[in-house]
Structures are given as C-alpha cells and as structure tokens.
Amino acid sequence: MEQKRSKTTRKRKKRRVNPIVHILKALGTLLLSVFLILIITASIFGTVLTIYVMNFADSTTSVELEKRTESNVTRFLYDNPDYDEETDEPLDQYKLYYAIRNENRHFVWADLDQIPQYVQDAFVYTEDERFYSHDGVDFKSTFAAIVFSIIPIRDRGGASTITAQTIKNLTGDNATKGVAGIERKLREAFRSVNMEKTYTKDVILESYLNIVPQGTKQYEIIGVQAAANFYFGKDVSELDLAEAACLAGMNNAPADNNPIDSIENNNIRRKYCLDHMLKAGAISGQEYNEAINEKLQLAGNFDYSSATVYEEEMEEQGMTDWYLDAAIEEAISRIADESGTSYKDAQTELYENGYNVYCNVDIDMQRKVEKAMLDPTNFTTYDMDPEEDTLWSDFICMDYKGNVKAVVGSRSEKTSIRGYNPATTGKRSPGSCIKPIASYSPALDQDLITMTSLYNDKPLREQENPDGTKSQWPVNYSEDGLSGNWSYKDLFTYQMLLKSLNTMPAQLVDKLTPAYCYNFLKTKLDVNSLTDDESDYAAMTVGSLGMSLEELVGAYMIFGNGGKKYDVSFVYKIEDASGNVVYEKNDGYKQAISDSTAYIMNRMMQYVINDKEGTGRYAKLKKTDLVGKTGTSEKWQDLNFVGCTPDYVSGIWIGYQDPETIPTNDYQNIGAIWKNIFGDIADSEEHKSFDDTFPMPDTVVKVDFCTRTGNIATNCSSRQTGYFKASNMPENCYGGH
Numbered sequence: 001m002e003q004k005r006s007k008t009t010r011k012r013k014k015r016r017v018n019p020i021v022h023i024l025k026a027l028g029t030l031l032l033s034v035f036l037i038l039i040i041t042a043s044i045f046g047t048v049l050t051i052y053v054m055n056f057a058d059s060t061t062s063v064e065l066e067k068r069t070e071s072n073v074t075r076f077l078y079d080n081p082d083y084d085e086e087t088d089e090p091l092d093q094y095k096l097y098y099a100i101r102n103e104n105r106h107f108v109w110a111d112l113d114q115i116p117q118y119v120q121d122a123f124v125y126t127e128d129e130r131f132y133s134h135d136g137v138d139f140k141s142t143f144a145a146i147v148f149s150i151i152p153i154r155d156r157g158g159a160s161t162i163t164a165q166t167i168k169n170l171t172g173d174n175a176t177k178g179v180a181g182i183e184r185k186l187r188e189a190f191r192s193v194n195m196e197k198t199y200t201k202d203v204i205l206e207s208y209l210n211i212v213p214q215g216t217k218q219y220e221i222i223g224v225q226a227a228a229n230f231y232f233g234k235d236v237s238e239l240d241l242a243e244a245a246c247l248a249g250m251n252n253a254p255a256d257n258n259p260i261d262s263i264e265n266n267n268i269r270r271k272y273c274l275d276h277m278l279k280a281g282a283i284s285g286q287e288y289n290e291a292i293n294e295k296l297q298l299a300g301n302f303d304y305s306s307a308t309v310y311e312e313e314m315e316e317q318g319m320t321d322w323y324l325d326a327a328i329e330e331a332i333s334r335i336a337d338e339s340g341t342s343y344k345d346a347q348t349e350l351y352e353n354g355y356n357v358y359c360n361v362d363i364d365m366q367r368k369v370e371k372a373m374l375d376p377t378n379f380t381t382y383d384m385d386p387e388e389d390t391l392w393s394d395f396i397c398m399d400y401k402g403n404v405k406a407v408v409g410s411r412s413e414k415t416s417i418r419g420y421n422p423a424t425t426g427k428r429s430p431g432s433c434i435k436p437i438a439s440y441s442p443a444l445d446q447d448l449i450t451m452t453s454l455y456n457d458k459p460l461r462e463q464e465n466p467d468g469t470k471s472q473w474p475v476n477y478s479e480d481g482l483s484g485n486w487s488y489k490d491l492f493t494y495q496m497l498l499k500s501l502n503t504m505p506a507q508l509v510d511k512l513t514p515a516y517c518y519n520f521l522k523t524k525l526d527v528n529s530l531t532d533d534e535s536d537y538a539a540m541t542v543g544s545l546g547m548s549l550e551e552l553v554g555a556y557m558i559f560g561n562g563g564k565k566y567d568v569s570f571v572y573k574i575e576d577a578s579g580n581v582v583y584e585k586n587d588g589y590k591q592a593i594s595d596s597t598a599y600i601m602n603r604m605m606q607y608v609i610n611d612k613e614g615t616g617r618y619a620k621l622k623k624t625d626l627v628g629k630t631g632t633s634e635k636w637q638d639l640n641f642v643g644c645t646p647d648y649v650s651g652i653w654i655g656y657q658d659p660e661t662i663p664t665n666d667y668q669n670i671g672a673i674w675k676n677i678f679g680d681i682a683d684s685e686e687h688k689s690f691d692d693t694f695p696m697p698d699t700v701v702k703v704d705f706c707t708r709t710g711n712i713a714t715n716c717s718s719r720q721t722g723y724f725k726a727s728n729m730p731e732n733c734y735g736g737h
C-alpha cells in the first residue's frame with residue numbers, strides 16, 4: 001500500500017501542475033488512504049473480536065439445570081432387601097444407613113409448586129422485572145454492566161437477569177472488574193440465551209430460587225427453603241408476603257442485608273422489594289401496607305424437625321458401626337482417586353457437599369454379627385477367666401464378587417467413630433491360612449502338583465537360629481500345642497493340607513521361589529500391605545507376615561468363584577449432590593488361578609472341615625457346604641479361620657493387642673468360634689451346596705484314585721474320589737493290591 005502510493009506520487013511529480021491543485025489532490029489521496037487504513041483496521045479488529053466472541057459461544061454456552069438433592073447432607077444408603085422392582089411394591093429402593101450433615105451449609109430443595117406466587121414475584125420484581133419477557137439477556141443492563149466494569153464507578157452487581165444470576169450461582173463464574181469482568185459478561189450472555197432456549201421460565205426460576213444465596217455472616221444458607229427454615233422456622237410454602245419481601249430484598253448482599261445481622265438494612269431492602277411489587281401491580285395497595293407494617297417474627301436458627309426431609313436423617317446421627325467406618329474410608333479414597341485431590345480434601349468434600357454413598361452391607365447380617373461378637377459365650381472355648389478376658393477378635397464376610405456384607409473390628413462396644421479397625425487395616429499374621437493362597441494354589445495352577453502328589457513329611461533344610469544353635473526347618477505344629485516333629489512319611493497333597501503340615505508348603509515355596517509366591521499374593525490376590533522384607537521362606541510358607549483380615553478373606557474368594565479376584569469393596573456407587581456418578585464399581589476381575597485350579601483347591605479344602613483329623617473340623621455346618629482353612633501363627637499368638645460357603649467367604653481372627661500366646665488346650669477351636677459367630681447365618685442361606693454356585697468345570701476330571709499310590713485307581717482295593725485337571729492327570733495305578 002505504502003509502495004503503491006509513493007510510485008504514483010513520483011509519476012505526478014514529472015508533470016507541472018498548479019501547486020494548490022497538487023496539494024489538494026495529495027491531501028485527498030492522504031485522506032482516502034487514512035480512511036481505507038481505518039476501514040481495514042476496523043475489519044481486522046472486527047474479525048478478531050468476532051472470532052473471540054464465537055469462541056465463547058462455542059466453548060462455554062451450556063449450563064445444565066438439574067434438581068439437586070440436599071447438598072449439605074451426605075447420605076450412606078443400602079439396597080432395601082424388601083424392594084421388588086417386578087411387582088412394583090410401594091417400597092423405597094434404598095434405605096438410609098447414616099447421614100452426615102454439614103452444620104455450616106444449609107440447603108433444602110423446594111419444587112416450584114411449593115413456593116408461593118408472591119415469593120416468586122418478590123424475587124422477580126426485585127431482581128429482574130423483565131424476566132418473563134426477555135430471552136435471557138437484558139441488553140440494556142448488560143451494556144451498562146460492561147461500561148461500569150471498564151469504569152468502576154460503583155458496583156452494579158444487581159444488574160444481571162435472573163437467568164444470568166442462576167448461571168453465576170451454579171458456575172461460580174463471577175468476575176466483575178476489568179477484562180475478566182467483560183469476558184464473564186459475554187460468557188454469561190451466551191449461556192443465558194442458550195439456557196432460555198433449553199429450559200422454560202419456570203424451570204429456570206425454580207433453580208434460581210433454590211440456589212440463591214441467603215446466608216448470614218455465620219451460616220451459608222442456599223435457597224429459599226433453607227432460608228424460610230432459618231429466618232422464620234417455616235416451610236417456604238408458609239411464608240407470608242412480608243417474609244417473602246424480607247428474603248428477596250436481602251438478595252443483592254445477604255450477609256449485610258439479612259434481618260438477623262441488620263434488621264435496619266433489611267427493612268430498607270424489604271421496602272425496596274415491596275415498592276417494586278406494587279409498581280408492577282403484583283400486589284395491591286392494601287397488601288403493600290400490611291406487609292410494610294408487619295413486624296417480622298424471626299427464628300434465627302435451624303429447626304428441621306418440621307421438614308420431613310430431615311426427620312429420618314437426624315435420627316441416624318450418632319455412633320457409626322464398623323461397616324460405616326470402612327464405607328466412609330473407602331468413599332474418601334474413591335473421591336480422592338476420581339478427582340485427583342488429596343485424601344484430606346476428599347474428606348472435606350464428602351463431609352460437606354452432599355454425596356450419596358451406596359453401600360454393599362447386608363444390614364441384617366451386620367447386626368447379627370455385631371451381636372454375636374459381643375457375646376462372651378461365643379468365645380468360651382478358651383480357658384479364660386471372664387474378668388481377664390482381653391482377647392481381641394475381628395470378623396469379615398463378603399460375597400464372591402468382593403462385596404463386603406458385614407464387618408466387626410472388636411469384641412467390645414464400639415466407642416469411637418472411624419477409630420482403629422483391625423479387620424480392615426490391621427496387620428497380623430495369617431499363620432497357616434497363607435498356605436492355600438501362597439503355595440498350594442500357584443503350584444497346582446502350574447501343574448507342579450495334583451491333589452494326590454506324594455511328598456515326604458520332612459524338614460527342608462537346617463537353619464541357624466539367632467542364638468547360634470542349628471535346627472531343622474520347618475517344624476510342624478501338633479494339635480496339642482507342642483512343636484511337632486516330622487513323620488517322614490509320604491503324604492498326599494490333600495492330607496498335608498488337612499493336617500496343616502508345614503513341610504510340603506516349604507518344599508513348594510522352594511520350587512516356586514519365595515519371590516514368585518510374594519508377587520503372586522501382591523499382583524494376583526491384591527495383598528497390598530505386604531512389604532518387601534516379607535518375601536522370605538518363613539513368610540510364604542507359614543505366614544510369618546502381617547496382613548489384614550480383609551486382605552486374607554478377599555484372597556480366599558477365588559476358591560468359591562472359579563479363581564476370579566474382584567476388588568474388595570464396601571461401597572458400590574458414589575453420587576455427588578447433583579446426582580452425577582463419581583464412582584461406580586464395575587464387574588472387572590483378575591483371573592488369579594484357572595477355574596480348574598480353584599475347583600480342585602475347593603475340593604481339597606473340604607477335607608480340612610470334613611476329615612476327622614481336619615484342623616477345621618469344629619467349623620462343620622449342619623446344612624451347608626463349607627471349605628476352609630485354619631491359621632495358627634508362631635507361638636499361638638494369632639488364630640485365624642477362613643471359611644467358604646456357597647454364598648460367602650468369611651473369616652475370623654483372635655489374638656491380643658500386644659501379641660502373646662493365646663491360652664487354650666485346643667487351638668482348633670478357632671473353627672468353633674467362627675461357627676458360633678456365623679454358622680446360623682450361613683445355614684439360613686438358600687444355597688446349600690457348591691454344586692449350585694460353583695459347578696465342576698469341564699476341564700476337571702472326577703475319578704477314583706488309589707489310596708496307596710495316589711494314581712488313578714484300576715483294580716485297586718482301596719480307592720477314593722479325586723479331582724484332577726484334565727491337563728495334568730496322574731498315571732493309572734499298576735493295581736493288583
């Protein structure tokens with residue numbers, strides 16, 4: 001452009017013309033050029049501005065209005081066992097388990113038809129008298145707001161439409177000054193127009209009235225329902241005109257203008273509101289006079305006893321049970337994981353922002369187990385003076401998808417909320433309960449052994465003791481509590497397991513390597529509390545390590561469901577205050593061992609219960625299939641039993657807070673204690689046999705084996721039913737005996 005102009009000028013210089021004409025022409029050219037430059041600059045600026053504005057239109061226009069639950073109450077719910085979707089019984093689908101109410105934040109949703117017309121009018125005529133006629137943006141006031149945000153003469157906060165205020169309150173997008181203020185106004189304008197296209201005026205007004213700030217200097221009060229409760233001790237439907245004007249009037253600055261902190265300010269604002277209503281013809285002169293002269297009867301506190309929504313929740317406040325504590329912990333962790341915040345922030349979120357947490361609890365079972373654990377007679381198999389009975393115990397039960405149904409963390413009355421729960425966070429020795437999960441399962445899964453492999457009951461090797469002496473390792477524990485010796489007999493796998501001998505697991509761990517067993521526990525069975533120094537021979541063979549009962553019982557689920565390891569959980573769904581699903585448990589699992597391995601392990605563990613020498617024989621149930629394993633730690637400081645019935649896997653631990661030997665003459669009694677706590681519950685379930693819930697996979701062969709050789713019986717006189725993997729069958733017995 002510049003170049004072109006100067007060329008032209010040069011050409012003209014060659015001709016002789018009148019200087020004045022020359023100057024005028026030059027001036028004209030200059031003016032034209034300046035004009036063109038201005039136009040081009042303006043269109044560039046216009047294009048940039050358009051693109052800029054369109055970006056807002058593209059990215060920020062949608063704000064959704066949803067009916068929200070009471071956002072200051074976090075509720076723990078469980079499935080109502082009597083709810084029947086099919087017959088459509090008039091019963092609630094969920095029952096309330098517990099509620100946590102945020103004492104500083106108050107919010108109760110009211111539907112529009114609960115809110116009297118003059119309450120609606122009071123807000124509309126105070127805040128946005130053209131609400132019913134505009135399309136979301138009141139251009140007059142928006143322009144004014146932009147001007148005043150550039151020239152900040154005074155705060156024009158009240159200039160927004162009700163639609164725009166709703167968006168501001170929902171999104172927290174509330175910049176008022178400078179460029180950010182202009183941007184916000186633009187964004188708000190686009191969103192408002194969009195919202196008016198999506199929702200009716202009634203829906204917008206209902207949202208507005210439910211999220212409008214109505215708080216004092218002390219309390220955060222949101223919406224007209226909570227405000228009616230706090231200021232007048234009434235339901236919003238009971239408010240009169242003066243009270244409506246009191247609430248609507250304070251709106252531009254509730255902390256300054258509410259009637260509790262300043263009745264003088266509120267009186268001015270109440271009059272302002274009534275003036276507007278009168279001017280708009282929403283009320284008569286007589287109504288105006290009555291309302292302006294009415295002396296407000298102020299309450300100034302929250303009384304939710306009149307609001308049905310809170311009645312049942314208030315009753316649920318108080319001591320949590322063991323299950324709830326675990327559900328609260330899990331909910332916090334899930335929220336932290338899903339939102340990427342810290343545990344502490346997630347905890348604040350959960351307690352203050354009105355979540356719904358759906359729990360897996362079987363409330364009937366939970367209450368029964370709680371009761372049974374408190375009953376000392378269920379533990380009397382121990383030689384204990386009741387006065388000195390400080391034996392501790394915990395119990396947990398879950399289904400075969402890892403959904404915890406009941407948990408109890410002690411034998412005494414629970415006295416603290418979210419205190420220590422050994423069942424979920426303890427780290428005690430599982431003893432011999434480690435064997436099925438750390439050595440037998442992986443060995444069977446890799447076809448290293450069958451149910452009738454013969455192993456010699458002998459020590460693995462000599463080891464040096466801390467005092468310098470040498471001894472053979474491992475020893476067996478005998479039933480009378482003495483450290484037993486070795487029989488040096490060949491025994492079948494299932495016999496080693498039912499007698500809980502330590503010698504075969506030691507040989508299996510040796511073959512597999514302790515590191516392999518350790519990784520198997522950690523990666524396949526989610527025993528996450530294990531530390532690297534717990535990966536040695538003693539840990540993997542006899543359970544000289546610490547884990548929680550939750551982890552132990554969770555690992556045993558694979559023996560009743562075909563080898564699948566699901567996440568253990570107390571909570572299956574979490575929703576935020578708007579009903580958005582923050583977390584939902586999926587059906588994902590890890591195939592820890594094959595279904596054939598799981599089935600054969602299950603059949604072998606039935607001997608632990610059913611054999612006359614089985615260490616779990618006292619746990620045998622009257623009506624229901626049970627397979628399981630006892631676990632005694634070194635020096636009889638921990639006794640465990642894990643039992644699998646067709647419906648549940650459950651376990652119990654007993655021991656002292658500071659580990660010491662448990663005084664008893666029969667350590668197998670742990671099975672009896674488990675039965676005292678859980679036997680009746682197990683026997684009352686519908687499924688009596690594993691055939692109903694975990695049928696034999698077609699990769700398993702059921703066939704008699706010879707009890708002399710462990711091979712497949714031919715013409716052998718002594719035989720017994722066995723279960724073998726089709727891929728790893730023993731040879732046929734040579735027979736003739």
Ligand SMILES: [Zn+2]
Nearest residue numbers: 706716733735
């Ligand atoms: Zn034979």
